[in-house]
Amino acid sequence: MVGSYREGLDGKRAAKIMKTGLSLIFMLAPALVVILVLFAGGLALGLSQSLGYMPIIGAYGFNLDAYLQLIKSPGFVPSLLLTIFVSVLATLLAVVLAVATALTLRKRFVGKKIVYFLYQFPLTVPHLVVAVGVLLLVSQSGLMARAAFQVGLISDSAQFPILVFDDLGIGIILVYVWKEVPFIGLIALTVLQSMGNDYEEQARTLGANSWQTFRHVLLPLIIPGILPGSIIIFAYVFSSFEVPFLLGKSFPAMLSVLSYRLYTNVDLDARPQAMAMSILIAVFVLILVLFYRRLSQRILRRSG
Amino acid sequence: MAGGYEQLLGSFDQELFDRIAPKLWQLLNDLEPYLWREGNTYPETHTLLQDLFANGEVYFDVTYNPSEAASLVSQGRYPDSARTFVFDSGTIGNTHYVAISYNSSSKAAAMVLANLLLDPVTQYEKSRPELWGDLTVLSVGSLPKEWREKFRAAPRPPSVLSPDELSSHKIPELQAAWLEAIEKGWTENVLQK
Numbered sequence: 001m002v003g004s005y006r007e008g009l010d011g012k013r014a015a016k017i018m019k020t021g022l023s024l025i026f027m028l029a030p031a032l033v034v035i036l037v038l039f040a041g042g043l044a045l046g047l048s049q050s051l052g053y054m055p056i057i058g059a060y061g062f063n064l065d066a067y068l069q070l071i072k073s074p075g076f077v078p079s080l081l082l083t084i085f086v087s088v089l090a091t092l093l094a095v096v097l098a099v100a101t102a103l104t105l106r107k108r109f110v111g112k113k114i115v116y117f118l119y120q121f122p123l124t125v126p127h128l129v130v131a132v133g134v135l136l137l138v139s140q141s142g143l144m145a146r147a148a149f150q151v152g153l154i155s156d157s158a159q160f161p162i163l164v165f166d167d168l169g170i171g172i173i174l175v176y177v178w179k180e181v182p183f184i185g186l187i188a189l190t191v192l193q194s195m196g197n198d199y200e201e202q203a204r205t206l207g208a209n210s211w212q213t214f215r216h217v218l219l220p221l222i223i224p225g226i227l228p229g230s231i232i233i234f235a236y237v238f239s240s241f242e243v244p245f246l247l248g249k250s251f252p253a254m255l256s257v258l259s260y261r262l263y264t265n266v267d268l269d270a271r272p273q274a275m276a277m278s279i280l281i282a283v284f285v286l287i288l289v290l291f292y293r294r295l296s297q298r299i300l301r302r303s304g
Numbered sequence: 305m306a307g308g309y310e311q312l313l314g315s316f317d318q319e320l321f322d323r324i325a326p327k328l329w330q331l332l333n334d335l336e337p338y339l340w341r342e343g344n345t346y347p348e349t350h351t352l353l354q355d356l357f358a359n360g361e362v363y364f365d366v367t368y369n370p371s372e373a374a375s376l377v378s379q380g381r382y383p384d385s386a387r388t389f390v391f392d393s394g395t396i397g398n399t400h401y402v403a404i405s406y407n408s409s410s411k412a413a414a415m416v417l418a419n420l421l422l423d424p425v426t427q428y429e430k431s432r433p434e435l436w437g438d439l440t441v442l443s444v445g446s447l448p449k450e451w452r453e454k455f456r457a458a459p460r461p462p463s464v465l466s467p468d469e470l471s472s473h474k475i476p477e478l479q480a481a482w483l484e485a486i487e488k489g490w491t492e493n494v495l496q497k
Contacts, residue, residue, distance in 0.1 A: 074492065266484065
């Protein structure tokens with residue numbers, strides 16, 4: 001009697017759990033369908049094309065030919081190095097400037113409201129717009145070059161320093177730094193404000209100077225907060241296309257631009273290589289992000 | 305350089321390409337000191353090239369549309385002093401094509417549309433600078449008299465060359481396989497050098 005009562009209860013509970021589980025799946029379905037069909041489906045399609053399976057051009061192979069051709073092509077290594085350089089430098093500069101500005105912005109000063117508003121402003125501007133803006137501003141016939149010409153600093157547009165379509169991707173880095181400083185900075189600011197002044201004051205009381213306070217007290221507290229943000233920036237810069245397409249040099253071009261060129265090639269035989277490039281970008285990002293996490297955790301342990 | 309463009313017409317010939325191409329790469333590499341940014345980089349899009357021309361960073365812009373300059377002048381993007389020219393040795397020209405894909409399910413309807421596009425009325429509208437300003441694909445000399453006169457009487461902005469000048473300097477474009485080989489060779493031998 002008791003046993004069957006128990007059983008009945010368990011059955012009911014199981015049914016209830018199942019019901020919640022089912023309703024949960026239904027509630028998540030719109031998001032899951034999008035992720036599975038568009039993301040996983042696209043990834044699978046790209047992967048199979050990169051391996052040489054593309055029935056529409058009569059290719060049914062499953063091989064690594066496209067990857068080998070890509071890696072052996074003379075433009076690949078310079079492009080990879082440039083991509084790593086730009087994404088590392090942009091992330092680093094953005095993080096350093098963000099922390100520095102966050103430390104300043106948490107203080108009280110006259111006009112803070114306006115400064116704070118201007119500081120957040122870049123978050124609302126699309127990358128594309130910023131890229132075009134940088135082009136109009138710092139290209140050799142841009143606004144700054146025109147101003148320099150008017151005041152007699154230069155006598156010809158070619159004398160203006162080369163800041164876009166340059167070897168080191170300065171223009172590209174400029175766009176990302178401008179865009180991402182407030183992104184990291186606001187996270188750092190939130191962390192700083194939520195912990196108050198107690199730790200800092202205690203450190204100062206115990207005789208730490210301002211650098212020591214920053215290095216051993218504030219920084220270890222900020223890093224866990226800005227780490228995910230900086231990983232997002234790094235992965236984004238590494239694989240994004242529009243800014244290097246608008247401001248990058250023809251050769252070496254960043255990997256995403258190479259991928260686009262291969263994808264839009266009139267020769268459909270180049271399509272597997274375009275897909276291989278995209279897959280490689282994803283793999284590189286994954287590897288570098290893992291490496292970056294490892295490295296920063298080590299730094300964190302040492303300073304903690 | 306190739307000894308007349310005539311021998312390059314027809315389908316792609318690897319042997320001929322290998323013989324002529326090195327001379328082309330040599331010429332293009334020798335030109336680099338005189339190019340925009342000494343040939344260190346090239347404008348990625350035609351729009352960027354147009355901007356460079358409008359800003360005076362480069363002295364000329366290349367286009368397939370002979371009346372493009374006129375339409376850009378009328379929009380105020382190019383200065384009034386912009387003029388078009390063709391090379392004495394000939395300039396590659398092409399015209400717009402419409403094609404019907406072999407697996408199209410409505411071939412008849414596509415042909416009706418193609419006829420409409422080729423109609424002198426449509427072509428004349430297309431050539432008006434305030435609309436598109438693109439030259440007609442029709443051979444004006446073979447049109448009925450009234451259309452011939454209408455096309456010839458159409459006002460021509462000072463930046464646009466006469467149809468006779470254009471057609472007498474027009475040399476045909478190569479088949480796509482040549483372009484593929486040239487683009488690939490240019491990337492390897494000029495851009496990445």
